[in-house]
Amino acid sequence: MPGFVVRVFFDGTVHEDFLFCRPLTTRTRGEDIFNLVNNFMTTHDIDWEKCVGICTDGAKAMTGHYTGLVAHIKKVCPSVQWLHCSVHREALAAKNMPADLLSVLNDAVKLVNFIKARPLNLRLFTFLCNEIGSEHKALLLHTEVRWLSRGKVLTRLFELRHELQVFFESNPFVLSSKLHNEDFLTKLAYLADIFSTLNELNLGLQGVSVTVFNTQEKVEAMIKKLRFWATCVSGNTLLCFPTLHDFLGENEVVLGEETKRIVIEHLNHLAEELRKYFPPMDTQPWIRNPFDVSIPVPHLKFHQQEQLIELSSDGALQQLLKRKPLVDFWAALLRSYEDLAKLALKSLMPFATTYLCETGFSALTAVKTKYRQRLGDVEKDLRLKLSSDYSEE
DSSP, X not given: OOEEEEEEEETTEEEXXXXXXXXXXXXXXXXXXXXXXXXXXXXXXXXXXXXXXXXXXXXXXXXXXXXXXHHHHHHHOTTOEEEEOHHHHHHHHTTOOOHHHHHHHHHHHHHXXXXXXXXXXXXXXXXXXXXHTOSOOSOOOOOTTOTTHHHHHHHHHHHTHHHHHHHHHXXXXXXXXXXXOHHHHHHHHHHHHHHHHHHHHHHHTOSTTOOHHHHHHHHHHHHHHHHHHHHHHHTTOOTTOHHHHHHHHHTTOOOOHHHHHHHHHHHHXXXXXXXXXXXXXXXXXXXXXXXXXXXXXXXXXXXXXXXXXXXXXXXXXXXXXXXXXXXXXXXXXXXXXXXXXHHHHHHHSSOSOOHHHHHHHHHHHHHSOGGGTTOOOOHHHHHHHHOHHHHHO
């Protein structure tokens, strides 16, 4: 059941809102999705030329060169930009890791599933945590499609490692010995730290009025941090990984040379993967900061250059840029600097992530419970859940 959200300029500012949700009764090809969207656009008399960008994940039905949704949209609106969701790209970059770390991750998931997937074990473990007075009462379940789950699962597992050691004394499990293995716990602590950091980056890529410039800047900062952290680890400085640092300090041990090599390899590889999925972009600095550019600016027409000179000399507008999000700043200039503002907004208006769609999936899970399994039309319910107008009330 495809759902669509939209970012529009209305009443002097930029709005993000739920557009529509319709079921696909047969196939889910790019053509079928396009026909669904096109029918909505035609029914509501919306001109395709007003669409400046579309943001999707990397699914073939969306991005196929000839039959994907984007290809069909470009046939009716050749100027539309396609953006691969930044959150999805970050998740893809983080998937590959050294075999030793992947083995620790897989074992950690199996430890969690041994308890979470068995109701009796879940009840016994919860009872144990209550008896001991633990801060947490349950483990978290890892789901591959939930991009934020990995860091939270590993952190919670590490924080409850002592409770798990006690639990497995009376509930034997083939992997329970891992929780007494110093090397396993060291790597688990590192994974908990690095994926928690990636979670923070993931959340930083989301939000109202976030643009492709914001996401690129945050990823650039992360790439620099990863390379810096690799240098720190090689010099035995682990302050960048608090969980790992505290674990080694509490047990009065140092990071082994082999584990250090694996950590450094992972950090450098992660930086390379992020660079692959987020190549350097032409940031068009005049859009980011029109008050600090050299004139003439490449690719701008003569009258646009003149408008930029006038704009860059306006001190009041310089203060406005400091107070407003970048999208709202350029939206406010549509009357006074129309051509320049429209050109800037074509780069700023498209979504940088599909975070609102992920919010929609979570809302659908909450709405369509086991008591409402036969709920056919969920659009009105989702609109009530997701629309900013209703949520404010």
